[in-house]
Amino acid sequence: MIDRRILLASAASLAAFAAFRWLGLGGAAKADDKMPEKFEVQKTPEEWRKQLTPQQYNILREAGTERPFSSPLNKEHRKGIFACAGCDLSLYSSDTKFDSGTGWPSFYQALPNALVEKSDRTFMMVRTETLCRRCGGHLGHVFDDGPKPTGLRYCMNGLALTFKPDASAT
DSSP states (O other), X not given: OOOHHHHHHHHHHHHHHHHHHHTTTTSOOXXXXXXXXXXXXXXXXXXXXXXXXXXXXXXXXXXXXXXXXXXXXXXXXXXXXXXXXXXXXXXXXXXGEEOOSSSSOEESOOOTTOEEEEEEOOTTSOEEEEEETTTOOEEEEEESOOOTTTOOEEEEOGGGEEEEEOGGGO
């Protein structure tokens, strides 16, 4: 015979699990309606692996994250442009870079038409993932705790970016 307390606890657990999944918590990232079906730059995984280092592939193509404070771009203070390491699309101006103290290169504003965003519901939280508009490479996340004038903090993986110094500033 089934104990009533076990039956009630099982029903409550099942209801909690169903609510958890319905809210989208703990599952894979779900694309927003604004996500393109296809990105302008399309490559096979093998083609990406030939172009990128294993760490870049993990970040850009598998939504990995580099260790905090490991990117040389944290200390990059020259004038220039930060571009996608996957397709070379210009993403951020050095004028919008700031030290957030998080260990990743941070910016308060992206260049126009550089990014697409999607809801990331992994690790039992809701965040906004940023992707390169042209190749769909994972760059990092954007948060609403940044400085003025936007109040945003684009927290980027340094390995997902390349830096192009401004030739006129040298």
